[in-house]
Amino acid sequence: MEQKTLWGIIDLCIAINQKAFQIYIKLSKAEEIKELKAFWKGMAAEEKIQKGFWDMAKQTAREYQLPHIFEDPAATKDELELLLRKIKVLLKRWEATQSMKNALILAYRLEYYMLHPTFELLYHALKPLAGSVDPADTYDRHIKKFIEMFIQYGDVTPELELLGETLQSLWQRNKSLVEMAMIDGLTGLLNRRGFLILANELSYLSKRKKENMGLFMIDIDRFKKINDTHGHPMGDKVLKAVAQSLKTYIRKSDVLGRFGGEEFIILFPDIRAAALPLIAEKIRKGVETAMPAGLLVTISIGVEQGVIQADPEKTLFSWISKADERLYKAKTGGRNRVVTDS
Numbered sequence: 001m002e003q004k005t006l007w008g009i010i011d012l013c014i015a016i017n018q019k020a021f022q023i024y025i026k027l028s029k030a031e032e033i034k035e036l037k038a039f040w041k042g043m044a045a046e047e048k049i050q051k052g053f054w055d056m057a058k059q060t061a062r063e064y065q066l067p068h069i070f071e072d073p074a075a076t077k078d079e080l081e082l083l084l085r086k087i088k089v090l091l092k093r094w095e096a097t098q099s100m101k102n103a104l105i106l107a108y109r110l111e112y113y114m115l116h117p118t119f120e121l122l123y124h125a126l127k128p129l130a131g132s133v134d135p136a137d138t139y140d141r142h143i144k145k146f147i148e149m150f151i152q153y154g155d156v157t158p159e160l161e162l163l164g165e166t167l168q169s170l171w172q173r174n175k176s177l178v179e180m181a182m183i184d185g186l187t188g189l190l191n192r193r194g195f196l197i198l199a200n201e202l203s204y205l206s207k208r209k210k211e212n213m214g215l216f217m218i219d220i221d222r223f224k225k226i227n228d229t230h231g232h233p234m235g236d237k238v239l240k241a242v243a244q245s246l247k248t249y250i251r252k253s254d255v256l257g258r259f260g261g262e263e264f265i266i267l268f269p270d271i272r273a274a275a276l277p278l279i280a281e282k283i284r285k286g287v288e289t290a291m292p293a294g295l296l297v298t299i300s301i302g303v304e305q306g307v308i309q310a311d312p313e314k315t316l317f318s319w320i321s322k323a324d325e326r327l328y329k330a331k332t333g334g335r336n337r338v339v340t341d342s
Helices: 002-030 034-063 073-097 100-113 117-130 135-152 160-182 192-209 223-230 232-247 275-290 312-332
Strands: 212-220 255-260 263-268 299-307
Touching (some): 002 073, 002 117, 034 100, 073 117, 117 192, 160 192, 192 312, 212 223, 212 232, 212 275, 212 312, 223 232, 232 263, 232 275
Antiparallel strands (some): 212 299, 255 263
């Protein structure tokens, strides 16, 4: 039942996005002021980009288990259904008068409703399924353009500038809340929860495509000694520097996260088995050479890889356990090394 509800949530997001696209097209056709007509067309074009995201994510995800990212999916679905009804009512009000004031208020309310946390949360959770399409990356610019337009036509409805600023504040707050749920505050990487959500999705895709995947568990050697000798602020600098170093050796399609403490994790979708030991060794040497925070820092790496044959979620956790065992073997075997098998 929960999976059915989650699909209902995605369908509602698509319906709201489609309604937004239709509304901006209507506003552009009805508007006589050249600059404002162009603005509404631009808004419609951006909604079309978002539609591309939802369509691609939904099409790709048809055969896989959606992640459990909502505390109360049924309540979320009810909220989105209410928003869709409100949008339809507002559209009818504008259609009755087609005044500029009502058009601006309609657009504001529409954007306000689309700042519902569900959209941002799903952007993050479904991003691996949509390839390079990511409307969340462009939404800051989208909101700024909205505010500029409100300022330009503020004499029509003076409170619009304040409403625009409120919209921007709400967007930033929602973005921060989602990042707190999925992003590690110190390193900027995915936290454990965020990593597992994305890795789980990619595991289902990998099984369906019968692609080889790889997984690294990485630990900073003697990290406690760094904290004890140089202090925790220096330890934090080392963590951030190692995180940045790891980023330089992975592809955009790979998933990197801070798994906890001084431990990192990387998932490599669609990769040749023979390439993984070479990548692991390159990462190990790269961190050592980089001298994170000006210190000689080394890492140990445990590697697991294969083609997923059984339950993807269970397989993922099994791989994490095996990679962790190999990481332990690397640590007890002298540190600053890679272990690829038992």
